[in-house]
Amino acid sequence: MADAAVAAPKAAKKKDKSPAKIEIINENCKACDICVDVCPQNVLAMRKDPAKWEGYVVEVIDLEKCTKCMLCEIECPDFAIEIS
Numbered sequence: 001m002a003d004a005a006v007a008a009p010k011a012a013k014k015k016d017k018s019p020a021k022i023e024i025i026n027e028n029c030k031a032c033d034i035c036v037d038v039c040p041q042n043v044l045a046m047r048k049d050p051a052k053w054e055g056y057v058v059e060v061i062d063l064e065k066c067t068k069c070m071l072c073e074i075e076c077p078d079f080a081i082e083i084s
């Protein structure tokens with residue numbers, strides 16, 4: 001009887017511990033506040049921006065707390081946030 005095939009161990013998933021990069025695409029941001037609401041780490045906030053029709057734009061206030069959970073990027077309806 002042939003030996004049973006042995007599956008190769010799966011490569012251990014490395015956790016990405018590099019610092020987060022958050023790119024805000026200002027011209028896409030409609031100041032809806034969704035990303036600020038969904039961020040569990042309070043990394044984001046709205047700031048006044050007279051150049052914007054909405055009067056506000058999102059900004060990063062505490063980058064070091066970002067866990068790269070991607071919630072803000074996923075929930076933004078205007079593709080205005082990119083996490084890497």
Ligand code: SF4
Pocket residue numbers: 028029030031032033034035036058075076077078079080081
């Ligand atoms: S969810 Fe998107 S459009 Fe809304 S405030 Fe955040 S970055 Fe701007």
Ligand code: SF4
Pocket residue numbers: 020022038039040041042043044065066067068069070071072073083
């Ligand atoms: S990736 Fe997660 S922790 Fe980082 S800013 Fe977005 S929602 Fe907050």
